[in-house]
Amino acid sequence: MMELVHTGAIEALFVMGSNPIVSNPNATLVEEALEKVPFLAVADMFLSETARLADVVLPVSSYIENTGTLTNLEGRVLLREAVTPPPGNCRHDWEILRELAAALGKGKYFDYTSAEEIFNELRIASKGGIADYYGITYDRLRREEGVYWPCPAEDEEGAGRIFEERFAHADGRAVFTAEESEMVKERLSKEYPLMLTNGRVLSHYLTGVQTRLSPGLASRQVENFVEIHPDTARHYMIKEQSWVRITSRYGEFQVRCRFNEQIRKDTLFVPMHWGGVQNVNRATRGELDPFCKMPGFKTTAVRIEMSY
Known part of the structure; x- marks a missing residue:
């Protein structure tokens, strides 16, 4: 896009x-x-x-201002009710989409007045399917403080664990497939001799927009960094805690250097929670895996040098 x-x-x-x-x-x-x-x-x-x-x-409203449901990783559907109204001119996401639909002449498809009405549409749309929410209502969630999904009827407890006895195929068996990746892994070269991988740190969330505004969380990690093996750093004359430039075929960024003896000597690790000149994705390759459509966040060939 x-x-x-x-x-x-x-x-x-x-x-x-x-x-x-x-x-x-x-x-x-x-x-x-x-x-x-x-x-x-x-x-x-x-x-x-x-x-x-x-x-x-x-x-837009935050989670403490916006009523809705959450289906967690154990399959339990929880009701999260707003505890305070949105401040100022904030709107709920669904209200914005409803008004946009109306402006585009499609308002009849988005004529909701509450999050509960939207959930009821999900209940009806999923009825009889594998992902059946029909037996779950807001009233029931309030009474029981959570209901396992899928749940086809209001008088049932909910499965809690799907595919426990059979899978959703005619013979009840699972189907395993093997897919050969067609995404070409970047090759290391004299110009780009190291593999860059990015990821997360405990004190920050996603792109850091929220957590970088928290003094308590930001103080744990005030700036971005690259982890590099000490032997690799010495080879490229990189000093610990120095400011370095990391360059790929796609771009470059600058971060603080941190030694880590546990990392591979041909690999650099950089978190993904900062923007601007510290944004690791300025150097990340843009190709997508043809099967899962994920970018090559873990497979970008780069070089590293001191940034004077």
């Missing part, structure tokens, strides 16, 4: 709760695309790096 925005094929973009300038691969191209798109609207709780480029920013 961002390539289409960059070429001008997409002239308007509406971003909800996302910060693609930091989270997307080839972030420099993404930033260039969003800077020149004729119209950009962003709905978010915070003024993210992406929201700063928007023509219109729509403030």
Whole structure:
């Protein structure tokens, strides 16, 4: 999509709760695309790096202001009720989408007045299917403080564990497939001799828009860094805690250096929670795996040098 925005094929973009300038691969191209798109609207709780480029920013409610349900990893559906009204002109996500649909002449498909009405539509749409929510209601969630899913009827407890006795195939058996990856792994070379992988640290969340505003969390990790094996650092004349530049075929960024004897000598690790010159995704390759459509966040060939 961002390539289409960059070429001008997409002239308007509406971003909800996302910060693609930091989270997307080839972030420099993404930033260039969003800077020149004729119209950009962003709905978010915070003024993210992406929201700063928007023509219109729509403030949205947070989880403590917005009633809704959550299906957790154990299959338990929980009701999360708002405890305070949204401040100022903040709207719920579903309210924004409802008003946008009305403006586009499709209001009859989004004529909700509450999150509970939206959940009831999910109940009806999933009835009889494998992912059946029909037996779960807001009243029941309030009484029982959570119901296991799938749950086809209001008088049933809910499965809690799907496929315990059989899988969703005629013979009841699972189907295993083997897929050969068609994504070409970047080769290390004399120009780019190290493999860059990115990931997360405990004190920050996603692109850091929320956690970098928390003094308690930000103080645990105030800036981005690269982890490098001490032997690799010595080979490239890198000093610990020095400011370094990491460059790939796609771009570059600058971070603080940190030694780690546990990391592979041919690998660099950089967290993904910072934007600007510290944004690791300025150097991340943009190709997507043809099967799962994930970017090559873990497989970018780079070089490292001191940044004087």
